[in-house]
Amino acid sequence: MSKSGSAAKIKLNRFEDLFCIHTGSTDGAEQIIHVKLTELHPFKNHPFRVVEDEKMEETIESIRQYGVLVPGIVRPRAEGGYEILAGHRRKRGSEKAGRDTMPVIVRNYTDDEAVIIMVDSNLYREDLLPSEKAKAYAMKYEAMKHQGSKGGSTLEEVGEAAGESGKTVQRYIWLARLSDELLDRVDQKKIGMAQGIDLSFLSQEAQQWVLEILEETKGGITTSQSAKLKAYGKEGELTLPMIRLILTEEKPKERKVILRGNKISRYFPEEYSNEEMEGVIFQLLEEWQKKQEGRR
DSSP: OOTTOOGGGGOOOSHHHHHTOOTTOOSOSOOEEEEEGGGEEOOTTOOSOOOOSHHHHHHHHHHHHHOOSSOEEEEEOTTSSEEEEEOHHHHHHHHHTTOSEEEEEEOOOOHHHHHHHHHHTTTTOSOOOHHHHHHHHHHHHHHHHHHTOOTHHHHHHHHHTTTOOHHHHHHHHHHTTSOHHHHHHHHTTSSOHHHHHHHTTSOHHHHHHHHHHHHHHTOOOOHHHHHHHHHHHHTTOOOHHHHHHHHHSOOOOOOOOOOOHHHHGGGSOTTOOHHHHHHHHHHHHHHHHHHHHHTO
16 A cells, blocks of 8 residues: 555445455455564554443453454554554453454554544444544544645545534544543533533633632533633633633523423424424414513
């Protein structure tokens, strides 16, 4: 593979392409080799977790019985050994299963190509945390820019492997600018995605102030509060006392009303969509509000 190729040249659309399972090939271009686990090293700044959960237990048991069925993808390291591009979970499963080697395919990818392969081989997972996707998308975006892609089209290309829009990718890339501590709070759902994105526009110092106050108050952040922090931050007027004032201001009581479909559907023809019913309800509420104001 040419080291100067664009991201499009290394796009991997098929499972067989990604893991180099080309049955019946006789050209001898690539071979599966067994490498000692001690010679396999994690990808630098690898953004994805290797969690020892139920799925890992299944992987371990499968490796005990059958070995690693799909080889990992690695590249040589200047320091010796190999850097894993795809196969971090398989390596951990092999360790837990008592194996001392793992089948891999060695490829001489450039740094940018390696990042793209590493990210795309993990985006299929369903249990990814916001922090994992944020860091992965940011890494892939930078790699693809180095490859020659520019502008909004790059964002679309980054999200293509995961079936996400360029707009969604941009939001995750913004999120990646958060400190690790605030990103952890987004993962734990203590801070919402929208609020986290607002905070990502703050300086690292201001983010640290936000974290300190959140730890003191044991509270959360509303969209109104995060929007204020973002606005003041853009103007360069954000100070620790101001952040404290914004985050400790009394929050309005949340009012929640649930309109159950089986109760309101009898008032509408069957062919009415949810959007049409919602429009009628809001129109009636506006008329009611005007009548109330007229009585004052």
